[in-house]
Amino acid sequence: MATIASTVQPAADAKLLRFALKQDALGSGAIGVVGVVAAAIFGEMFGLPAAFLYPIGVFLVAWAAALFFLAARPTMSRVAVGAVMAINAAWVVASVELLIAGWFPLTGLGTALVIVQAVVVAGFTGLQFAGLRKAG
Template sequence: MATVASTIHPTADAKLLRFALKQDAMGSGANGVVYLVVAAIFGELFGLPAALLYPIGVFLVAWAAALFLLASRPTVNRAAVGVVMAVNIAWVVASVELLIAGWFPLTGLGTALVIAQAAAVAGFTGLQFAGLRKAG
């Protein structure tokens, strides 16, 4: 009977996976810090309430720390990467829903921001999936 490894050992080729996790962390962390520092200005500029951007900023900073931790471990936990990809997919779906449902009076810049972030997160997820496959 074949078994599936639940972790990816350092000897496995996990460079792409670690790269994807770190890129996701840097993008998430940078967005989170910006949201926390200039939520009121961004809210007005993009048509998003600052009251929404503050908790999202906190989440993104914590998320970035978790991603960096996951990427830096001697062994990468496949289940944890699966959770990362699921959260990323949920972010993309929520972004599309935000655009379709019209929850907020987004400006043109706000619409562009939501689309760009969804595309970036989808790209990170694709890289993470490819990294998982390559790592075996």
């Protein structure tokens, strides 16, 4: 009977997965800090209310910390990595919904930001998936 490991072993094969998680953490943390520190300034530039950007920034800082923690573990839970990928996918879907529904009066720069960050998050998710598969 074959069994499926519930953790990713600390092998060289997990390097891609750790890299993808750390890059996701760096990007999320940077955007989160900007959202917390300069929500009013960037909100005006992007057409997003500071009251929206501030809690998103706080979430992203916490998210980045969780991603760094996960990537630093000697072994990583496949369930945790799967949850990261699912949350990232939900983020991308929510970004598309934000654009389609017109929830905010985005500026051209705001629209570009939403598109670019959604593409980057999708890319991180793809790398995480590839890293998880490679780690066996």
